[in-house]
Amino acid sequence: MNAPxxxxxxxxxxxxxxxxxxxxxxxxxxADAYRTDSHNARVQATEYERPRGKIADAKGTVLADAxxxxxxxxxxxxxxxxxxYAHVLGYKPVNLGSTSLEKxxxxxxxxxxxxxxADRIAGMFTGKEPAGGNVLxxxxxxxxxxxxxxxxANKLKVKSGAVVAMDPNTGALLAEVSLPSYDPNLLSTHxxxxxxxxxxxxxxxxxxxxxxxxxxxxxxxxSTFKIITSAAAMTADSSLTPDSIVPGGEFYKPPQVSDFxxxxxxxxxxxxxITMKQALTVSCNTVFARMGVERVGADKLKSMAQxxxxxxxxxxxxxxxxxxCGIVASHTGSMTAGSDNRVDPPAVAQSSIGQREVKMSPxxxxxxxxxxxxxxxxxxxxxxxxxxxxxxxxxxxxxxxxLRTPITADVAHELQDMMFSVVSADDGTxxxxxxxxxxxxxxxxxxxxxxxxxxxxxxxxxxxxxxKPVVSVAVFLxxxxxxxxxxxxxxxxxxxxxYADEKGIR
Numbered sequence: 001m002n003a004p005x006x007x008x009x010x011x012x013x014x015x016x017x018x019x020x021x022x023x024x025x026x027x028x029x030x031a032d033a034y035r036t037d038s039h040n041a042r043v044q045a046t047e048y049e050r051p052r053g054k055i056a057d058a059k060g061t062v063l064a065d066a067x068x069x070x071x072x073x074x075x076x077x078x079x080x081x082x083x084x085y086a087h088v089l090g091y092k093p094v095n096l097g098s099t100s101l102e103k104x105x106x107x108x109x110x111x112x113x114x115x116x117x118a119d120r121i122a123g124m125f126t127g128k129e130p131a132g133g134n135v136l137x138x139x140x141x142x143x144x145x146x147x148x149x150x151x152x153a154n155k156l157k158v159k160s161g162a163v164v165a166m167d168p169n170t171g172a173l174l175a176e177v178s179l180p181s182y183d184p185n186l187l188s189t190h191x192x193x194x195x196x197x198x199x200x201x202x203x204x205x206x207x208x209x210x211x212x213x214x215x216x217x218x219x220x221x222x223s224t225f226k227i228i229t230s231a232a233a234m235t236a237d238s239s240l241t242p243d244s245i246v247p248g249g250e251f252y253k254p255p256q257v258s259d260f261x262x263x264x265x266x267x268x269x270x271x272x273x274i275t276m277k278q279a280l281t282v283s284c285n286t287v288f289a290r291m292g293v294e295r296v297g298a299d300k301l302k303s304m305a306q307x308x309x310x311x312x313x314x315x316x317x318x319x320x321x322x323x324x325c326g327i328v329a330s331h332t333g334s335m336t337a338g339s340d341n342r343v344d345p346p347a348v349a350q351s352s353i354g355q356r357e358v359k360m361s362p363x364x365x366x367x368x369x370x371x372x373x374x375x376x377x378x379x380x381x382x383x384x385x386x387x388x389x390x391x392x393x394x395x396x397x398x399x400x401x402x403l404r405t406p407i408t409a410d411v412a413h414e415l416q417d418m419m420f421s422v423v424s425a426d427d428g429t430x431x432x433x434x435x436x437x438x439x440x441x442x443x444x445x446x447x448x449x450x451x452x453x454x455x456x457x458x459x460x461x462x463x464x465x466x467x468k469p470v471v472s473v474a475v476f477l478x479x480x481x482x483x484x485x486x487x488x489x490x491x492x493x494x495x496x497x498x499y500a501d502e503k504g505i506r
Contacts, residue, residue, distance in 0.1 A: 048073035048094075053132035055089055055101060057139040058385065064089055064102070066132075066177050069190065074286045077102075077188040084148045087212040088139070088173075088383060091184035095192045101135065101213075101384070108133045108387050108395070115387060115395040126252035131390035138385045139174035140165075144472075146498035147175040150491045151475070158457075158479035158487075162213040162362040164493050168255040168370035168462060168469035170400035174499055176363075178203075178213040203431065207449045215437030218327050218359035219476065222447030222485075223283045223429075224460045225305075225354030228370055228414060230280065230288070230303035232296045234411050241297075242277035252286040254345035262289040262349050265446060269427075281421045285353050290351025298335040298343045301352060307333045307379065308368055308407030310360075326434060327381075330364040330422040333357020355448060365460040365474030369442070372419065373462035373469035376412040378403050416441055416464075423461065423489075430459060432486055433493035437506045439464040442484035442492065457484020465498060471499045 043366050051066035052075060063085045066075040077092045079085070090100025098106060107113040111132045148161035154161070165175040186198040202210050211217055234240045248270040253261040262285050270284035279287035292301055305311070310330045335351055337344035350356035363381060371378040380401045386397040407415070419441030422430040430442040442461025449456055457480035462472040473495050475488040500506065 021386060022027065028358050030430050047110050048075050050111070051075045052077055052092065053111075053134045053388075053390070055105075055109075055135045056136065057137050057141050057144070059141055060136075061141050062351045063137070070191060073190050076190060079184045079188070082183045082185060084144065084177070085139075086181045086184050087178040088137075088176045089184065090220060091187045093187045093195050093199075094190055096195060098185060098481065101137075102472060104383070105135045105387075109135065111390070113387075113395075131221050133395060135384055135387040136386040136388055137383050138174065139176070139383065140209045140502055142176040142500055142502040143175040143318075143495060144177065147177040147491075147495045150494045151177055151179055154477065154487055154491060156457075156477065156480050156483060158477045158480045158484070160213065161208065161480075162217075162476045163491065163495060163497060164214050164362045164366040165471055166366050166370055166375040166381060168472050171370070171381045171403075172385070172400070173381060173383040174471060175495060176214045176383070180207045180209040180213070182209040183229070196404040197367055207437065211231045211475065213478070215361055215376055217364045218328055218330055218361050218364075219456055219478070220358060220447040220449065221354040221365065222445030222456065222458055223288075223354055224365055224368070224443045224445035224458045225286075225352070225358055225360070225371065226280060226288045227419070227443055227460070228305050228308060229292050229296065229301065229307075229352045230276065230415060231301050231411060233291050234414055235304065235407060236296060236300055240276065242275065242327075242414050242421075244276050245266040245273050246276055246279065247290060248272055248274040248279060248287045250286065251486065252289045252349065254289075254349055255279050257345055260346040260349075262286055262353070277418045277421050278467045279445065280418045281425050283422075283429050289349035293345050294346045296352070298348045298351075301348065302335065303333050303400075304406065305330075305358075308371060309364060309404070328339060328361055330360040331358070333359070354445060357368065362474040364477070366472050367464045369419075369460040369474065370407060370472035371471070372412050372441070373464060373472055374412075375409040376407040377405050402437060419461070429485065430461065430489040430492075432490040433461055433496075435463060435497045435500065437465075437495055438470065438496075438500060439467075440493065440496070442478070442489060444489055446485050449479060454479040454481035455484060456480060457486075459485060459488035461489070461492050461496070463496045465500070465505050470503070470505055471496045 055064035058060050065078050067078045069076045090102040092098045092102040109132045143165050163177045189195050249272050251261045251263050264285045269282040312329050335347040380403045382398050389395050422428045423433050423440045423442050429444040433442050440463050445458030447456040457477035459475045463470045473492045475492045477484045477488050
């Protein structure tokens with residue numbers, strides 16, 4: 001054989017080898033991915049042959065259901081309460097990607113989870129088709145209803161915001177609301193063209209209704225971050241208590257800085273000498289800016305924030321419990337300047353009062369309040385309580401788990417004392433969160449959002465009964481402007497009261 005023919009033969013052999021490898025890759029390595037791809041028509045038809053499992057709240061109210069249709073896709077995914085639960089549930093469309101809990105729990109809802117293997121084996125002998133399982137949530141209907149209604153009817157007519165409520169003892173989510181919301185039924189319809197058009201409309205809406213502002217977005221927390229600064233200061237110096245006298249004043253200028261100063265939101269509220277408790281009660285910026293620069297420092301401030309969960313990796317499933325999705329990490333940002341990355345006192349001062357590059361999710365805010373209420377123990381947040389088989393037996397149950405312990409019980413009690421004053425004192429910024437019969441602590445926040453936009457309004461807080469934690473909350477009003485934090489505190493009080501009333505705690 002001459003040289004040209006040999007070269008052709010080698011090329012042909014190489015091409016056949018590549019083809020062989022490609023076929024094996026697709027048929028063996030990628031087989032499962034193709035088989036389970038949501039855009040695979042056969043997969044879709046198989047999934048819709050039987051009813052998808054229900055998703056229900058803590059009292060059994062059905063939040064996601066399956067309705068018989070009589071068309072080629074035999075069951076339609078429906079959301080009876082429409083937009084109230086849209087962000088926590090997500091949606092299950094025919095020809096788009098599933099989201100949130102619908103995505104994370106898809107295998108169990110359609111009956112193909114490893115947890116349902118025994119049912120499938122039994123079905124091989126009985127001829128019974130495997131059925132989808134149910135997902136039972138921790139959400140409290142009274143708390144969710146109140147959060148949704150109070151946020152939507154806020155007195156400032158703010159259109160965007162979020163509420164998160166949780167049980168400080170366990171980390172169980174009691175309410176999760178994000179506004180504006182959307183109707184997931186628009187996306188689960190079997191009319192694929194309509195679903196695609198609806199998604200395009202929602203995705204292009206300037207109000208961004210598809211965003212989950214409760215857990216998947218982060219914002220400057222403003223003065224709510226003073227809880228972290230206080231925790232860092234009292235941890236670094238055990239002699240510092242709520243009754244300790246600290247320097248205040250109308251302005252604070254960091255040492256060796258000539259052209260920068262921090263001022264208070266209101267004149268006359270912060271005398272030259274003031275107690276720690278009173279400084280938090282009236283939200284004295286100069287006290288906490290000075291404390292961050294001169295007592296705590298950038299490293300300890302950042303470390304305390306990290307101890308509370310800032311800077312942690314974004315996570316989608318916690319410990320394989322099919323439990324939470326889309327949690328975005330809150331962060332403190334940089335507190336340095338120059339090519340040598342030296343600590344920048346103005347940056348530390350601004351960060352200490354929750355401005356500059358500090359960003360936090362409402363979920364993180366509720367976790368901070370819950371940690372203080374729970375004697376310094378921060379519990380893992382979760383929203384799936386149980387996975388229930390089609391025969392109503394329990395396939396799995398989420399156990400509460402301590403994530404971290406950022407502060408001691410002593411520091412937590414001192415912070416509780418300070419946060420009680422924010423709500424109970426006549427001059428407290430959070431007094432509109434008061435609940436008769438409960439000890440309520442909190443912290444308001446007014447956070448700048450650039451030069452053009454209105455300030456955000458925040459409230460994070462908790463309620464105790466006889467010293468025991470009942471509920472914690474975070475309320476966020478996006479670009480609320482003047483009065484935003486007071487309105488957030490009012491909503492926070494309503495939400496916590498709704499849960500306490502549901503539980504008969506008075």
